[in-house]
Amino acid sequence: MSFLRRLTGPRCVVWRGLGVTPPDSHDGAVGLILRVGVALMPGGGRPLTGHTRTHTRRQHTDPADPVEVDLKRLDGEDTGIAEVLMCRHKARNALGHVFVSQMRDLVSALSHDSAVRVVIFRSLVPGVFCAGADLKERAQMNNVESDLFVHGLRSLMNQIASLPMPTIAAMDGFALGGGLELALACDLRTAAHSAQMGLIETTRGLLPGAGGSQRLPRAVGISLAKELIFTGRRVGGQTALELGLVNRATEQNQTGDAAYREALSLAREILPQAPIAVRMAKEAMNRGSEVDIISGMAIERMCYAQVIPTRDRQEGMAAFIEKRPAQYTGE
Structure with a gap:
């Protein structure tokens, strides 16, 4: 370094x-x-040829916990693309303790994985990207515990933002509160027109606490970000594109994964480029925007x-x- x-x-x-x-x-x-x-x-990167195959590597903090976040590596011509799969079906990918712990471990492993050139964050829960905070868990926390948990969420989003390779969030459904903050921590975002996203914390007596109050103004401008946060407004995918909140928006398809398909297409455009150059370009832009x-x-x-x-x-x-x-x- x-x-x-x-x-x-x-x-x-x-x-x-x-x-x-x-x-x-x-x-x-x-x-x-x-x-x-x-x-x-x-060295020794494989030529991007052959048929696409996939295999999945699970990341657990505790083997007794259910798998709520998983990793899929694409193969063949898509070698170098990895997908972070959010699969907490019963709670709509809410940011609970197990989910956050597994996501943190997985992101930490990715940060040292030089074979990965692009990462896509996607949901396997139909109609939902990430519903935000797990309010049932939060209701059981006292003030100190709640503050520490949100600090951990903020740290996780910073981990995602600090990944050295390009990251893409594919929002095929609801991305609310912490769910949108997770997407904002990614470099690029795609969305289905039917997706709904917003930093809705003020409607719950809170403010965005996992980076949203800082990343949304950087994405859409401070005046518009203030309007969206003050009102807790939700916007659809097409409006998000017009606001500059997402890079690409598309009509939803019959399988409910149009944003993911758009994200995969974008990843395939990045994949053939020189990986060190891409990483250094990300570093230059991220660091340069702060000074x-x-x-x-x-x-x-x-x-x-x-x-x-x-x-x-x-x-x-x-x-x-x-x-x-x-x-x-x-x-």
């Missing part, structure tokens, strides 16, 4: 392991922390420096010259 760290004073910055010349002192790139690195993908433009340019420069020595960059240049599709291995 490479880091940009401030030691002392407004102009004292140490540039470690970046392989680039430090910027001039007037460029404003002071006090930033950047987590970047070249060794993001292993001023001059500091953002410094972040872009550092991320760019990480892709220059990669074999994938050489493969991309060679493929262009030879007029053939590039075969990226993540090296």
